[in-house]
Amino acid sequence: MDKLLKYGLFIWLAVVICFAIIAPIPAVGSMGERARILYFHVPTAWVSTVAFIMALFYGAQYIRKRDILYDYKAASAAALGLMFAVLATVTGAIWAKFEWGAFWNWDPRQTSIFVLILIYGAYFALRSAVESEEQRAKLSSVYSILAGITVPFFIFIFPRIVESLHPDPIVNSSGKVKMDTNMLIIFLSSLAGFTGLFAWMLNLRVRIAKLNMKEGKV
């Protein structure tokens, strides 16, 4: 079953990649073929949001139960979140070069994800600065809760209250999804595939942390 899920994920994402790049795309403003970025850029940003919220959840669990495993889970989720946030920033910057003429424009979306990267970069700086395992777990759990609270503001609120060049979010200001049906199917499939990939990555990282704990390496 476990194996079936992994091979299933491989086939799922391979099919999504084929459809995302080859399937005909309707005219989306002046973007043309560049609109295909949606199938990869948005899922990476989505996964980073999920990962940061999970880091908040595991941080809170550590505070409640004082089980060190939750601290490792929080750190693993935050590390993956940071990696996906960097991926979203890089893919967005490449798209911006061709659409807006420059890699970086301090657009509200770019600014908000940059601030999030700094916030979670500081989380790992904090972790590496504290030697005592218990102290590190306590401090970084509190930090991950505080950092997690800022995520919905930076991802969902800030870019919507400031004028931006960024294309409309998937769910626009009137609360409706305005997208071609075929595009929406490919997009949602990509979102599901990336979420599955993240779940697998998190599972691997947590298992490595557990083994390190047993060996007393952490």
Next chain:
Amino acid sequence: MDILSQNSNYVVTGVTLILWLGLFLYMLSVDKKLKKIEKK
């Protein structure tokens, strides 16, 4: 080179699929190694 530029979508698809296959095989091998160590 004309063939590449005329079929750019297929070239990009091929490269992306190779990258995805590489990542998948790497993760699968890490998974297998972990299972072995966990059994021990």
